[in-house]
Amino acid sequence: MSLTHDDTHPATTDERIAARVKAMEAILVEKGLIGTDAIDYMSSVYENQVGPQLGAQVTARAWTDPDFKIRLLADATGACREMGVGGLQGEEMLVKENTEDVHNIVVCTLCSCYPWPVLGLPPNWYKYPAYRARAVRDPRGVMAEFGFEPPDTVEIRVWDSSAELRYWVLPRRPAGTDDFTEEQLAALVTRDSLIGVTAALSPAAV
Amino acid sequence: MDGIHDLGGRHGLGAIDPERDEPVFHSAWERSVLVMFPALAMAGAFNLDQFRSGMEQIPPVSYLSSTYYEHWLHSMIHHGTKAGIFDPDDLEQRARHYLEHPEDTAPKASKPDMVEALRTLVATGDDYRRQTGAAPMFAIGDPVRVRPEASTTHTRRAGYVRGRVGEIVGAHGGYVYPDSNALGAGEDPHHLYTVRFTAQELWGDESGSANSVVHIDLWEPYLTAV
Numbered sequence: 001m002s003l004t005h006d007d008t009h010p011a012t013t014d015e016r017i018a019a020r021v022k023a024m025e026a027i028l029v030e031k032g033l034i035g036t037d038a039i040d041y042m043s044s045v046y047e048n049q050v051g052p053q054l055g056a057q058v059t060a061r062a063w064t065d066p067d068f069k070i071r072l073l074a075d076a077t078g079a080c081r082e083m084g085v086g087g088l089q090g091e092e093m094l095v096k097e098n099t100e101d102v103h104n105i106v107v108c109t110l111c112s113c114y115p116w117p118v119l120g121l122p123p124n125w126y127k128y129p130a131y132r133a134r135a136v137r138d139p140r141g142v143m144a145e146f147g148f149e150p151p152d153t154v155e156i157r158v159w160d161s162s163a164e165l166r167y168w169v170l171p172r173r174p175a176g177t178d179d180f181t182e183e184q185l186a187a188l189v190t191r192d193s194l195i196g197v198t199a200a201l202s203p204a205a206v
Numbered sequence: 207m208d209g210i211h212d213l214g215g216r217h218g219l220g221a222i223d224p225e226r227d228e229p230v231f232h233s234a235w236e237r238s239v240l241v242m243f244p245a246l247a248m249a250g251a252f253n254l255d256q257f258r259s260g261m262e263q264i265p266p267v268s269y270l271s272s273t274y275y276e277h278w279l280h281s282m283i284h285h286g287t288k289a290g291i292f293d294p295d296d297l298e299q300r301a302r303h304y305l306e307h308p309e310d311t312a313p314k315a316s317k318p319d320m321v322e323a324l325r326t327l328v329a330t331g332d333d334y335r336r337q338t339g340a341a342p343m344f345a346i347g348d349p350v351r352v353r354p355e356a357s358t359t360h361t362r363r364a365g366y367v368r369g370r371v372g373e374i375v376g377a378h379g380g381y382v383y384p385d386s387n388a389l390g391a392g393e394d395p396h397h398l399y400t401v402r403f404t405a406q407e408l409w410g411d412e413s414g415s416a417n418s419v420v421h422i423d424l425w426e427p428y429l430t431a432v
Binding site (some may be wrong): 011014015016017018019020022023024025026027028029030032033034035036038039040041042043045046047050051086087088089090091092098100107109110111112114120121123124125127128129130131132133135136137138139140141142144146152153154155156157158159160161162163164165192 | 211212213215216217219220221222223224225226228230231232233234235237238239240241242244245246248249252258270273274276279280282283286291292295297298300301302303305306308310312313314315316317318320321324325327329330331332333334335362366368378381382398400408409412413414415416417418419420421422423424425
């Protein structure tokens with residue numbers, strides 16, 4: 001699939017791919033199958049609008065509104081929709097709640113399925129072989145690499161997203177946040193805590 | 207297909223090594239590749255399962271050493287060529303031109319109808335739920351064994367659960383069956399379940415999986431009663 005090697009032009013892999021993508025884009029534009037405005041529109045959605053801050057807002061709402069939390073755990077897609085969150089690659093979302101006794105972590109061992117509406121596009125490590133191989137077999141070792149080591153008494157529940165259901169994690173509300181506003185709480189919710197490789201941040205960490 | 211993409215449980219792949227403050231896109235071309243996915247799907251080049259199946263054809267050494275969007279590119283070129291959208295010689299020639307003239311950009315065009323279609327797609331997504339016309343064979347609480355047979359075509363029956371016994375903990379109704387849809391042989395919907403396996407059943411006594419369970423979503427034809 002790579003470009004024919006040319007010793008007079010030692011291009012980097014990235015330059016070769018960029019050239020190939022331009023070639024594909026040119027053909028698709030000429031055939032009327034893609035628009036430059038369409039590329040700009042959709043890429044900017046995931047660069048500027050849809051990302052982990054949305055999952056953080058939903059989580060902060062669940063931490064402060066017990067009825068919302070019940071709805072979120074029963075029907076995450078519907079509850080997120082109340083906040084205007086949902087859509088592509090999150091048509092059916094399931095949220096798994098961390099407790100004192102249970103910690104959840106999400107992976108896609110076969111490709112890179114990920115709940116786009118609440119987390120945006122996945123980070124590279126989520127898509128690369130080491131995480132996909134190890135999350136199901138060595139979840140404690142994986143979490144330790146993120147600096148998170150739940151005690152052995154906590155059951156680790158791994159969710160391998162092999163179908164079109166999209167899983168994400170409701171982290172535990174950090175201690176010392178009783179008087180926090182939803183906005184302050186959302187600032188404690190990281191992408192990694194919604195995947196489940198870490199906990200939410202403690203107030204001291206921000 | 208029993209390829210390298212079926213990564214669950216494999217040893218020797220090293221540390222996770224997350225990138226700090228990672229950008230959404232690492233190169234400008236990734237923006238184009240993201241949007242070529244819906245563009246080529248709308249043009250009829252592939253469905254979701256054919257797209258995934260295309261990535262599984264990448265030779266193992268390349269699969270492990272190339273980036274995620276390169277996997278996408280591979281499948282797009284494979285299916286786009288089959289669909290008559292790309293001509294390999296033309297593509298090669300144009301790619302060489304852009305490699306030699308990196309200052310040249312692809313031609314620009316406005317396609318407002320596609321922007322609108324993408325706006326809808328982003329907001330509502332797709333729907334893979336289907337009626338199967340059959341009652342589910344399994345119920346929550348049932349023990350099941352995953353069929354152990356090898357697979358020569360696309361499947362979501364991950365290698366690490368084959369032959370293993372788990373418990374049904376979720377019953378979701380009918381969904382498009384990837385094994386059929388990836389072959390272009392129709393959606394052939396089947397019931398989908400979430401199955402829970404103990405780490406003991408999957409891995410024996412390994413400290414990294416102590417006190418853990420693994421859940422995976424599996425279609426009815428993957429399962430047998432225990």
